[in-house]
Amino acid sequence: MVGKPLTDIASPDDLRRLPPEQLPLLAAQIRRLLLDTVLSSGGHLGSNLGVVELSIALHRVFDSPRDTLLFDGGHQAYVHKILTGRRLAFAYGLRKEGGLSGYPDRGESEHDVIENSHASTALGYADGIAKARALQGVTDRAVVAVVGDGALTGGMAYEALNNIGAAPQRPVIVVLNDNGFSCAPTAGAIARHLSRLRAGAPASPLGPSVFDRTTVFEQLGLSYLGPVDGHDIPALEAVLRQARALRRPVVVHVTTVKGHGYPPADADAERMHTIGSGTGGAVDPGSPVWSEVFGAELVTIAHRRADVVAITAGAPGPTGLTAFAARFPHRCYDVGAAEQHALASAAGAATAGLHPVVAIYSTFLNRAFDQLLFDVALHRLPVTLVLGGAGITGPDGASHHGLWDLTLLAAVPGIRVAAPRDGTALRELVGEAICCDTGPTALRFPRDAVGPDIPAVERWGSLDVLYRSARRDVLLMGVGPVTAECVSAARQLAEVGVYVTVVDPRWVLPITDVLIGVCLRYRLVVVVEENTVAGAVACALARALTAAGAPIPVRGMGLPHRFLSQCGRSELLDEAGFTAEGIANVVVTARTELVDGRAVTP
Template sequence: MNAPLPTTQAAPAVAAVRLSAIANPEHLRAVPLALLPALAAQIRTMIIETVTVVSGHLGPNLGVVELTIALHRVFESPRDTLLFDTGHQAYVHKILTGRQRAFAETLRQPGGLSGYPLREESVHDVIENSHASTALGYADGIAKARAIIGDGDRAVVAVVGDGALTGGMAYEALNNIGAAKDRPVIVVLNDNGHSYSPTVGAVAAHLGELPGRADAPNLFEHLGFAYLGPVDGHDVAALEPVLHQARGLGCPVVVHVRTVKGKGYAPACAHPEKLHTAGPAAKPGARPTPTWTAVFAAELAEIGARRSDVVAVTAAMPGPTGLATFAARFPERCFDVGIAEQHAVTSAAGLAAAGMHPVVAIYATFLNRAYDLLLMDVALHRLPVTFVLDRAGITGPDGPSHHGMWDLSLLGTVPGLRVAAPRDAERLRELLSEAVDYHDGPTALRFPKASIGHAVPAIERIAALDILLRAPAAEVLLVAVGPTATECVAAWQLLADRGIAATVTDPRWVLPIADELIALATAHRVVVTVEDNIGAGGVGAALAHALTAAGAMVPVHPVALPRRFLAHGHRRDILVESGLCATGIVDTVVRARQLPTPIERGTQ
């Protein structure tokens, strides 16, 4: 927090400005106002050229170019604290704080620049946030600490999108900040009418009314804030005096800034949701491969046509979670609640209590925020709500905040909740239908961010359990969780080549542990579970506990993700590094076979 300003170099020439000459915010403050439009154009070019090659968040960052320039000219980061909510609008901030080359060459690449603020990258990055509605809470805490320490002259600025104001945490923080007149926090409201999708709810309507009701107190003033704006967020000359005024007020203040998502790039302005993120264009002649999300989207729409009681709920992401198709066919049965995962879950509980069957489609990492509501508002009441968790497991370039590697550990603690993990497209359709047909409590279905791959057939089904491969006199049982079935099948052949006989099974419903899986496990000497979740509290741990409770002394060896935050990188590489590949599974089996089982130890 108290890190010194970085060492400066000579400021750029007055007659012209080159982005490459801006090595730090002090250089930026030396640039004449008249040259800033040219600098903004260079920044936009860098963002477009980089993101369309390596992928990343395009629209949000194009919309905050001038705003970020103005912030770094008025405030002296890192002495003053700039917080971005969410962090996906921080590309310009990175470019202006000495990371231009890294941005252009390594953005979201393994070992390269993160797509979000990252504390280890720069003293200018204070928080590593990529989940919305949190920056105001951080700002409140930092301002409190500054007041205690006696550093109240150091500004605390939170840049918050209007979409983030649909999240409940934002209002908890506003309630506290607005009441503390001696702890000034500057809230820069970046109002572009979008989160991922167009902003929903009454607050969005209120923000749209503000220019025409200057004489009437607005929401923020009622909460204790001074209010400045709206101001054009693409006019640095207009922004700077308002930001200086906000700093001089010495009280909590909201600076309402109007921006255009995708500014300066016509395709992003025309399609703000589609180009919220962007990546390299598909190679000519390449055949698109179906994704898990696309298969889910089509199947849910078919179920909706058959079942008038099925409704869908999303937390501001109907497109990415696969609900857009359902929403287009059944708009009256699809509800976007904004960036409010907690409300999404409890609202779904209300829908279920009133006779509907809600399908809550959400990223696996965002379910973490709604765990308490799932536990106490849904499961406690044994309500039939289905949770569809997209982006389960390793997501790749979005990094540690987006890897969906905690859900199985959390969901396994919820009484009465059944969790399914499909291994291929047919199982996804099958298990989704089974989930919405289940009426005795909640269900969950998880799948990754990836192409769906080939079908993995079963040779036998025992109750809900699928047997994929079985060698005579098999001593090893491989338990495949969802898409890891493909690698388990490949491992089976590698083991056979070594003379090791194995069985491969897919439980389909992976939690709670089925009696049939316990019986199958006891018929083998060694059990190896394979899951793209952390090992602690996952399927392997649950199976080991179930076997112990049943009095079976069969060792379970999980192949799972390590219990640590994993950096961004290519999905396949991270899985291989974690042992979630055929050779990694074989290595685990070989090590496990060399160990005596509990029964063998007891006879020695």
Template sequence: MTVSLSRPVPAARLASVSCPEALRSLPLEQLPAVATEIRDFLVEHVCRTGGHLGPNLGTVELTLALHRVFASPRDALVFDIGHQAYVHKLLTGRQEQFERLRQAGGLSGYLARAESVHDLVENSHASTALSYADGLAKARQLSGQSENRAVVAVIGDGALTGGLAWEALNNLGAARRRPVIVVVNDNGRSYAPTTGALAAHLDVLKQGGGAHACQNLFTELGFTYFGPVDGHSTGEMEGVLRRARSLQRPVVVHVVTVKGRGYRPAETDEADCLHAVGTLDPTTGAPDATPGPAAATGASAPSWTSVFGQALADLAGERADLVAVTASMLRPTSLHTMAGRFPDRVFDVGIAEQHAVTSAAGLAMGGFHPVVAIYATFLNRAFDQVLMDVALHKLPVTFVLDRAGVTGPDGPSHHGMWDLSVLSAVPGLRIAAPRDAARLQELLRDAAESADGPTVLRIPKGPAAADVEAAARMDGLDILHRSPRHRPDVLLVPVGPLAAPALRAARALERQDVGTTVVDPRWVLPVKEALPALAARHRLAVTVEDGLRTGGVGAALAQACREAAVATPVLPLGLPHAFLPHGSREALLAEAGLDSHGILHAIRRALTQQPGTSPAHPVPATPASTRRMR
């Protein structure tokens, strides 16, 4: 079955199955045509908006079978992350909303409880579905609502490498009176091919299994095992799922699918099968060459991620003790560059962030310097390991947090906005935030040379910022700007790439006769002793960070000033204490007041409110967009 791109997307059958009830009324022989229309629809829309293409193309028939056998929402369908749930969205009444997929105010790229009663879990951190299902089954049993109401958890083989999934399996398999159907969607990969002993075991089962088909890892845990099942045969899956439901006991249904099914560019993309894509030419699967907003914002510059990957590989060429660890994010964190040169020194542990961190601690104990490359939002899952297994032992482990701060269209669970607040509580840990590509390379080298405790580098999503050279260096602080003709009124302390809007705000302040100093601490936490001393020479100190404004750099600087008896007030500008929606990074930063206009307005307002001062110009009204998020 191949996606046809030579004709408009046919809508007749797909439009008729905009709810699960309508789908269940269709004859089985019409489902292949529906599947074809769904794939055409996904390619057309996701290539236009960006999103998760390959995973959803692989789950078309599986999702059709699930919604024909189980009556959502009476039967609970729990999808492990939303990478594989676009088809579910189509079948539950959201076809027209795909025009605004992942756009501000539009359809979420993941499941969203506010969108539909059919969406139970909107968290997009992997390996959680089985635990949700366990809790739902317990709740239904306790409330007497379990009769003829199934609980089904759909989890990929990649997500099954996560430790939380195995904690849930341990409980589910032993719960004979709380039947949960675990559907393992096995396409052999998450972003990259699934690694480890579990992948090898699933391969044995897929190859026929022999005795293993009757007695395997799942049966040993107490499950009845059905599989392997052809995940692209709706009829075969319907039959197996109906049998699984009738047993009223814990069941694993092992479904084999092909990521990117039916779309040749995805099927032949061995790197990640077009897992998460930007806008594409739907005919070729190549990035869309049409000029657009991205070109105007310098999107042709190398990404922060690629700059890191190349810098780490080069550094590994100089230092034989440098190793790297990732949690199933080899290419997304650009560790594949180092792996290509030093394959024995790069370790992909699967979707197992806790194990990644403590394994890195063991590497450090063994005399190596591990670099753990991970998305900022996913490190939250391993906080205890950072605190107790790394920091308590003062081990030299470097964490590189990709997608730190506001990430954009992936939404609440993917914004990396918690790291500064959370990690600031870890004793002995130092955090750096490079403002540009050159500083990323410098700070990575500094971190790798650190031997007395853990270090963190945080980098955002997107093209790396243009280099901003320092005018001077003072006590480890980079002075980026100093007003030559005005008294020092405002000390601006931007974190990482927010140096650019801070500098624009500083120049605007100078035109209004407000003297400014802009300083990049490079290592932003803990606060360097020189920073409160510098703040003491100004009327106001302002921090600018795309992390929570509670508990981050601003809060730490205010505390440091109090301890140093510095009376200068500190104004922390950052993200609100809330879950942010999906939208572009630029728009979300502007709504939080973290663009140059928002920074300028906040400073003018703060100066106006200082007793005994009279700024030269009146303060403008607070923009509505800023008020919304404050």
């Protein structure tokens, strides 16, 4: 086995048979595989480099899948995949269509128990699994949740700890992977608490009493072991065996270095948290991404308006707030992986006279819908949501596509929703949103680079006309950047005698009287939106037209109403027909149905 332990490991059983003296070489080989693969395919680099030794120790001490291993957030599970028989699939198919997911995937392996990529959820799963085991009389199967310190900034983690700690008869092992980061440095009081524990100082600043030295976990009823060096495999194995032997809820505090073993990731853990495919972590020198355009405009507005503050949920860089945080550090709040709190806190700030701008990914809006609906919208508060990563996000897979925000936002009374088509429109709409003081506003845009501007040929009220035909036949409405393909489709259709006018309503929800008036001039309306087809803009427009006594046929073109797997953004959009040719085909089909007297519905 000397010199090639990794190639001999097809299962955790093989790993447990490996002599301890071979483990440092195995760790080095895994780290090399991570670098070779992720620098080529893209994905989460820093977090996985940091858990190499921890993953080895976990699979040597626990017998997966008999023992249940859960990885919170899922982005730290690459080494787990490699050690559970997926080494070749990882090397050649990570985040590719039909290949290996960048997160745990129940369809890939019996070792992947949950498919989670949103933080703070694994402890809830662990509590439920432990309850089931207790009812079933199963006492010899461990339940282990690997949780990053960033996940402990989310409220769900404490809801679970509250239940886990209250049941000493149900042994859950919480492995706290503490590297001081989520996407960005971990924010809040828990970060300070863990820092004191790492330093060996009292857990409380109140004094040196025994009570003050107890950890927050012990106060909640869990035992506490650590901190232990997360890159020392023998020490890790020893403490994990000790945790299992306690047979009660326990936290094992493991300290790791994000990006360990790769100097660029060590030096810039935030930038190397996740990288694009084929970049080696380098910044793309080409077109700016949508979040950067938003961030620059927000800084400009904030210079004029002292009431503007920004809130992010653990990801200031990816959401475009880096420049704002640098210029206005006392007006930028990172609340951690806590989208619910982000919206509730924004509601409080708005109540006190500020205009909060909450920048989160579209996929994470799902977690804060209750707060948006009842804490913000019910109170008609001036809070602006900025949703990056809307629509297809590509190789991050099902849980990261932003396919539901328009559907959710359409259900919120009083909210105004914009979908900018280009950088100029984004800058205009950010300003208009922040000027709105009568209720909440939202903007949504994709995660990729901003394309060329799409100039309007004229403006009808708040609605931009991007292409105008000589005859009023079909009105084609684009929602967001897809309007570029709508314009191309209209030009193609003009060549075959189909007359199409392309409009961008700019504010897509609620449906305005201006838009209804424009629709009345046409025989057919086709709406193209990068959102699930269920209940979004096309449906809202059809209802509004019916309510206005103008049942103009509306055909909605959206994304499939199912969970989409990982694949390149452009490939998934092409597959869904979001090309000039695909849009033109939908227009022709809907027009033919109209002529034939068949129904045309969203």
